Amino acid sequence: xxxxxxxxxxxxxxxxxxxxxxxxxxxxxxxxxxxxxxxxxxxxxxxxxxxxxxxxxxxxxxxxxxxxxxxxxxxxxxxxxxxxxxxxxxxxxxxxxxxxxxxxxxxxxxxxxxxxxxxxxxxxxxxxxxxxxxxxxxxxxxxxxxxxxxxxxxxxxxxxxxxxxxxxxxxxxxxxxxxxxxxxxxxxxxxxxxxxxxxxxxxxxxxxxxxxxxxxxxxxxxxxxxxxxxxxxxxxxxxxxxxxxxxxxxxxxxxxxxxxxxxxxxxxxxxxxxxxxxxxxxxxxxxxxxxxxxxxxxxxxxxxxxxxxxxxxxxxxxxxxxxxxxxxxxxxxxxxxxxxxxxxxxxxxxxxxxxxxxxxxxxxxxxxxxxxxxxxxxxxxxxxxxxxxxxxxxxxxxxxxxxxxxxxxxxxxxxxxxxxxxxxxxxxxxxxxxxxxxxxxxxxxxxxxx
Numbered sequence: 001x002x003x004x005x006x007x008x009x010x011x012x013x014x015x016x017x018x019x020x021x022x023x024x025x026x027x028x029x030x031x032x033x034x035x036x037x038x039x040x041x042x043x044x045x046x047x048x049x050x051x052x053x054x055x056x057x058x059x060x061x062x063x064x065x066x067x068x069x070x071x072x073x074x075x076x077x078x079x080x081x082x083x084x085x086x087x088x089x090x091x092x093x094x095x096x097x098x099x100x101x102x103x104x105x106x107x108x109x110x111x112x113x114x115x116x117x118x119x120x121x122x123x124x125x126x127x128x129x130x131x132x133x134x135x136x137x138x139x140x141x142x143x144x145x146x147x148x149x150x151x152x153x154x155x156x157x158x159x160x161x162x163x164x165x166x167x168x169x170x171x172x173x174x175x176x177x178x179x180x181x182x183x184x185x186x187x188x189x190x191x192x193x194x195x196x197x198x199x200x201x202x203x204x205x206x207x208x209x210x211x212x213x214x215x216x217x218x219x220x221x222x223x224x225x226x227x228x229x230x231x232x233x234x235x236x237x238x239x240x241x242x243x244x245x246x247x248x249x250x251x252x253x254x255x256x257x258x259x260x261x262x263x264x265x266x267x268x269x270x271x272x273x274x275x276x277x278x279x280x281x282x283x284x285x286x287x288x289x290x291x292x293x294x295x296x297x298x299x300x301x302x303x304x305x306x307x308x309x310x311x312x313x314x315x316x317x318x319x320x321x322x323x324x325x326x327x328x329x330x331x332x333x334x335x336x337x338x339x340x341x342x343x344x345x346x347x348x349x350x351x352x353x354x355x356x357x358x359x360x361x362x363x364x365x366x367x368x369x370x371x372x373x374x375x376x377x378x379x380x381x382x383x384x385x386x387x388x389x390x391x392x393x394x395x396x397x398x399x400x401x402x403x404x405x406x407x408x409x410x411x412x413x414x415x416x417x418x419x420x421x422x423x424x425x426x427x428x429x430x431x432x433x434x435x436x437x438x439x440x441x442x443x444x445x446x447x448x449x450x
Contacts, residue, residue, distance in 0.1 A: 027197055030197040033196050037147070038143045041143040041147055045146070048110045059111055062229065063107060065235075065237060066237070067114075067115055067122075069099065069237055069238060070119045073244060074096065077245055098219075098222040100222070101152060101179070102223075102225040102226040104148075104178060109150055113149065115149075120142040123138075144189040145186065151178075151182055152179070152181050152182040155174065156178050176223075179219050183219060186215075261273030266319055269334060269336035274346070277334050278334055278346040279403050281334065281346055282403065288349070291351065291396050293393060293396075294406040294407060295363070295391055296338075296392045297342070297345070297364075297391050298341060298389065298418070299317070299341035299389050300387075300388045302314065302317075302341035305384060309381035310381055312379055313376075313379070313384055316377075316379060317376050317384055318341065320374055321387075325343060325367065329345055330347075332348060333345065333348060347360055352397070360427075361427065364393055368425060371387055372389075372423065389423070390417040390422050390426075391424075392410040392412065392426055392428075394409035394427075394428060413427055414426065
């Protein structure tokens with residue numbers, strides 16, 4: 001090694017080295033999709049340039065005003081935007097869509113694209129970069145926004161123009177159609193790349209995690225901005241900033257509350273949040289004459305996984321089991337982690353005559369089989385398999401009407417499952433037991449563990 005090779009490269013040079021680019025971590029299928037979307041965006045802009053028409057002075061004023069107001073909005077909400085972006089679970093809905101959607105309704109495609117470019121460049125410099133968002137991800141978001149703006153502008157341009165200046169039901173239909181086209185294009189592109197980047201993820205869960213209602217509310221406000229600007233004076237656009245700031249603060253509080261209820265390692269509910277929500281579920285069940293079942297699940301021999309493969313691999317296993325739970329229960333059921341390798345599930349709204357022998361054990365058995373078939377690709381230890389889980393089941397009103405009574409009964413059933421050979425389901429009382437046809441060999445060939 002020469003002396004020149006021994007000298008470390010400056011940080012700025014390392015940042016631009018291809019080996020350090022975050023895009024290298026994107027799965028191949030997702031990367032191909034990203035490149036195709038960006039290529040389509042470039043092709044669309046070239047087509048716009050071929051049919052270029054010089055914008056009018058009024059259009060230039062609206063273009064510049066929307067960019068400036070969007071920048072002022074970003075600066076006023078800087079801290080809240082950075083924090084919201086850091087804690088967003090899936091895709092982040094930024095409220096600059098107010099200005100980009102208004103541009104799609106008010107301007108030809110190229111000036112509207114200029115608004116998107118100006119807004120997103122400022123957003124990257126002031127928010128995304130500070131929050132650690134990779135440049136390729138921000139570039140893809142910009143491309144999807146350009147395509148969404150063109151979709152909305154296309155609806156507006158294809159709709160027949162009506163004479164008169166008053167805002168009519170026809171105009172409202174055009175705005176609504178443009179909003180739906182904008183949302184459809186942007187949402188499908190973002191959710192598609194997330195699914196490609198995370199195999200096995202569910203469309204609806206990503207969509208809900210992306211705050212679709214917040215996005216629709218933001219776009220609705222953008223439609224109102226366009227109507228006001230198009231029928232009065234552009235300067236009234238300033239009135240939209242204060243409602244946006246209030247909406248952002250309200251959303252931030254809700255996101256922080258959700259984060260406080262979440263187990264950081266698995267994304268499931270933490271013990272405090274699970275107990276609180278299960279208590280509310282039991283109260284609803286009592287009012288409606290329904291029943292609630294509680295499952296306690298414990299990974300068999302999980303200590304052996306940590307000892308052999310390391311705690312980072314163990315964390316990957318816990319996350320894989322958490323995904324199984326979220327996929328096997330209904331959206332209104334509650335899945336949580338009580339610590340270590342122990343999980344809990346509350347199944348609400350069940351008919352009292354089939355809680356134990358029917359629904360609860362069906363869910364428990366599906367989870368048991370799914371965990372047994374897992375082959376977890378870990379970050380540090382390759383593939384981990386041969387996993388199993390023991391499950392204890394209890395139900396209201398047979399085992400009590402409060403959370404502590406159900407947990408105690410389910411825990412007793414779990415103890416029986418553990419000492420009965422593991423990899424099985426136990427229900428109290430004993431005559432309602434349900435167990436697999438055969439007992440699997442403990443993972444890793446071990447006979448001892450948790």
